[in-house]
Amino acid sequence: MQLSNEKLLEFYHLMVKIRAFEETLSSLFSKGLLGGTSHFCIGQEASAVGVVQGVRDTDWIVSNHRGHGHLLARYLDVDKVMAELLGKLTGYCGGRGGSQHMCAMDKCFLGTNGITGGGIPLATGAALALKVQKKNDIVVAFFGDGASNQGTFHESLNIAALWNLPILFVCENNKYAMSTPVNRTVAGGGQVAPRAAGYKMRAGVFEGRDVEIVYQATQEAAERIRNGGGPELLELMTYRLCGHSKSEPRVYRTREEEAEMAKLDPLVTLPQRLLERGVTQEQIDAAAKRARDMVAEAAEKGLAAPVGDRAYALGGVFAEN
Amino acid sequence: MSEIYYSKAVNEALDEELARDPNVIMIGEDIGCYGGAFGVSKGLWEKYGPERLWETPISEGSITGIAIGAAMMGLKPVLEIMFMDFVALALDQMMNSAGKLHYMYNGQVNVPMVLRTPGGAKGGYGPSHSQTLPNLFVGIPGLKVVAPSTAYQVKGLLKAAIRDPNPVVFIENKRLYPQKGEVPEGEYVLPLDKAVIMSPGKDMTLISYSSMTPVCMAVKKAFQPHGIDIEVVDLVSLQPLDTETIFASVRKTGHVIIVEEACLTGGVGGEVSALIAEHCLDALEAPVMRVGAADVPIPSSVDLEKMVLPQADDVVNTVKKMHEWQ
Numbered sequence: 001m002q003l004s005n006e007k008l009l010e011f012y013h014l015m016v017k018i019r020a021f022e023e024t025l026s027s028l029f030s031k032g033l034l035g036g037t038s039h040f041c042i043g044q045e046a047s048a049v050g051v052v053q054g055v056r057d058t059d060w061i062v063s064n065h066r067g068h069g070h071l072l073a074r075y076l077d078v079d080k081v082m083a084e085l086l087g088k089l090t091g092y093c094g095g096r097g098g099s100q101h102m103c104a105m106d107k108c109f110l111g112t113n114g115i116t117g118g119g120i121p122l123a124t125g126a127a128l129a130l131k132v133q134k135k136n137d138i139v140v141a142f143f144g145d146g147a148s149n150q151g152t153f154h155e156s157l158n159i160a161a162l163w164n165l166p167i168l169f170v171c172e173n174n175k176y177a178m179s180t181p182v183n184r185t186v187a188g189g190g191q192v193a194p195r196a197a198g199y200k201m202r203a204g205v206f207e208g209r210d211v212e213i214v215y216q217a218t219q220e221a222a223e224r225i226r227n228g229g230g231p232e233l234l235e236l237m238t239y240r241l242c243g244h245s246k247s248e249p250r251v252y253r254t255r256e257e258e259a260e261m262a263k264l265d266p267l268v269t270l271p272q273r274l275l276e277r278g279v280t281q282e283q284i285d286a287a288a289k290r291a292r293d294m295v296a297e298a299a300e301k302g303l304a305a306p307v308g309d310r311a312y313a314l315g316g317v318f319a320e321n
Numbered sequence: 322m323s324e325i326y327y328s329k330a331v332n333e334a335l336d337e338e339l340a341r342d343p344n345v346i347m348i349g350e351d352i353g354c355y356g357g358a359f360g361v362s363k364g365l366w367e368k369y370g371p372e373r374l375w376e377t378p379i380s381e382g383s384i385t386g387i388a389i390g391a392a393m394m395g396l397k398p399v400l401e402i403m404f405m406d407f408v409a410l411a412l413d414q415m416m417n418s419a420g421k422l423h424y425m426y427n428g429q430v431n432v433p434m435v436l437r438t439p440g441g442a443k444g445g446y447g448p449s450h451s452q453t454l455p456n457l458f459v460g461i462p463g464l465k466v467v468a469p470s471t472a473y474q475v476k477g478l479l480k481a482a483i484r485d486p487n488p489v490v491f492i493e494n495k496r497l498y499p500q501k502g503e504v505p506e507g508e509y510v511l512p513l514d515k516a517v518i519m520s521p522g523k524d525m526t527l528i529s530y531s532s533m534t535p536v537c538m539a540v541k542k543a544f545q546p547h548g549i550d551i552e553v554v555d556l557v558s559l560q561p562l563d564t565e566t567i568f569a570s571v572r573k574t575g576h577v578i579i580v581e582e583a584c585l586t587g588g589v590g591g592e593v594s595a596l597i598a599e600h601c602l603d604a605l606e607a608p609v610m611r612v613g614a615a616d617v618p619i620p621s622s623v624d625l626e627k628m629v630l631p632q633a634d635d636v637v638n639t640v641k642k643m644h645e646w647q
Binding site for chain 1: 386394425433
């Protein structure tokens, strides 16, 4: 399916926003303005945008530790996402959650998750709630090839299939579980999708760096799920062009491999496609600039924002009746 | 008033809350026509059906996460973990999700779920089916932990736990299930954070919870003819601890023994003891003493089990030791 130029250009804008966001984080880290750790999705922007835009805004997203792309693809306020990374009160979670624990209920974003495979049962439970409440929405559960080796993955797929839950399991297979290559972690050749067959669940493998392919595959799966067809699994083949987490030397792979993979960088291939389809270089540059300006402004605002006080740090553990 | 089994009191609480609130669902293994491993959910499946009782595969890690995820979306799941020993498989989701979500998402979500599970030895169940493990949960911020000892308590507290907007670990007990107790007619709900003076006394305080409370009550009776007037305080809530009630009793008697079925090391009794030392040292006329399980896996042999777990005689001997302490 060929998307309209307008839509494809907007997707490109979102993808640049994600890339610029993480490049800005990287620069803030090196300046000592950002603490902790963070997992970048540089090179994986197309799978985030294609999936999140491929479902409805009222469908729920459950993300993982590598969630900046998922967050921004849902049009979360970039100012509030950045402020959260910076640990500020103006962030989505007031600085309590950060990169791996960010939630935006007003955007049907049920949270990123710091435990590999930890979000999968939560997403399955959310899908159970939608079924009990007889809602017409679905849940998307993002995870990586590494998480597909957790027990929670298999247990949740089994239960989702048994109960015919409205959930789309999305595996972004970026070929490495931190440093360990997928052919040494996923038995049978490094593909996750065949595992769904054990649960009689429909599954497909798609090129995850092509936003149009991802968007179409997601839309089709989402509609089948929404119509009661039961859970499905999408495996999106992609590549993390950066390290697992910040300042990681990538000793487990060659620079030659990375150079080959960089040719498939969606932020290189998508502008070429846009040009081929008659979008002008000026339009492409303007979409990118708009994204980069938003991120730069978010960083500026975030750095200036206040942090919580001691009472804030110590309070709010329990909900009041 | 009617006299019912502890297990029936759990059943009545579940029944009443399922009837009261359509958001209440149950999740667990063999909770359907089988009625749960200990018969606690008998009759509920027939009454409320599979749309309310979600009978699951044996997948504790995920069904716990599923309960939490459903709670985030507004349901009030009551999760059954068949034996407390199995909570190890559920712990990641309780620790890294249930207890944290409300805080780390800055109040955007509540997690109104209950993890019900029976702890305790029942004579011969062996090392993996007999443990009492509140210490796994009381150190996790964001979780409430209660361990009722009577039919009256268990019914009123389970109803409160289900209505609470926070995750509650609800520790039942296998030896208590067939114990009868008086329960009032009609609805009642008990506070989740209050200890209970089971029987007042002026000479010595026995602090206990769950299975050891009836033991302490029997010990109290045994010492009455000997002129030692024991006060029995049931903690009920293990997180938070009701320090007001605990400290008042300590100040009254000046003598404290803490009795629990769990291992002493790293446990609730140690925490209570530390709090008493911090806040009531001036009132103590003897050191705080503790009775609990040895730091040994619970053996299968019924005879060996008794040697590892605290028995009434151990409490009696500690009372004597305390009484004679100069």
